[in-house]
Amino acid sequence: MSSEPIRLVDKLATFSEHWKPRVVGAFNGHDLLVVKVKGEFVWHSHPDTDDFFMVLKGKLFITLRDGEVTLGPGEIFVVPTGVEHRPRADEEAELLLIERRGTPNTGDVKTAAPRREI
C-alpha cells in the first residue's frame, strides 16, 4: 500500500479549470475529489448519495430550495440524498468533495464532467 499522504494543495496546483473535479483518493467505496469553482453551477440533486462539501480556500454558497448555506475554509456541509442544490462561488474557491464512486457531478451522466484521477 502507498504510505504517501494526499497533499490537497499539491493536487490543486496541477490544474486550473473550474467545476472539473479530480479524484485524489478512495474511501469505503467513495471518491475523494478536489475541485476549483467559480461562478454558478446548475441546480441538481443526487438520487443515491449524500454530497459532502468542505471548503479549503475561498467561500462557497450552496443555494437550497429553502435557503442558502455559506461556507468558508474549514467548514463542511452535507447535502442529503435527493435534495436539490446549486453551488456558487463569487470568487474562485477550492473544495474537497466526497461522493459515492462514480457519481455524476451534475446528477446526470449526460451532462457530467468526466472523472479524472491525479
Next chain:
Amino acid sequence: MSSEPIRLVDKLATFSEHWKPRVVGAFNGHDLLVVKVKGEFVWHSHPDTDDFFMVLKGKLFITLRDGEVTLGPGEIFVVPTGVEHRPRADEEAELLLIERRGTPNTGDVKTAAPRREI
C-alpha cells in the same frame, strides 16, 4: 433540514481531551468526527471500514507495520480496511475523521471511547 455549516473550529473549541472523538455530522452511513490527539495511540485495525484521517492543525504520524506516514494540515491519509496502524502526535494535533457509523476507535468495542455528539 439544517442549513447551518459544520464549523470544525467551533466544534473543536468545545472540548480539550485527547483521543475522544466527537461526532459532528453524518454522511452516507458514516460519522464525521473531530478529535484532538497528543501522544501515542494503541495499535489497532478496523475489520470493516477504511479509516479517513485529515489533519486540521499540527502534525500526525501514522505508523504502519511497513512504514510511517507524516501528515500536516490539509493532508489526508486513508488506512485501508484491516490494516494495522498506530497514530501518534508529538504535539497536540486536531483531526477530521470519517468512519462507518459506530466504528470503535480502538477497533474493539471493549476499549473504545464512547461516541459523543456535539
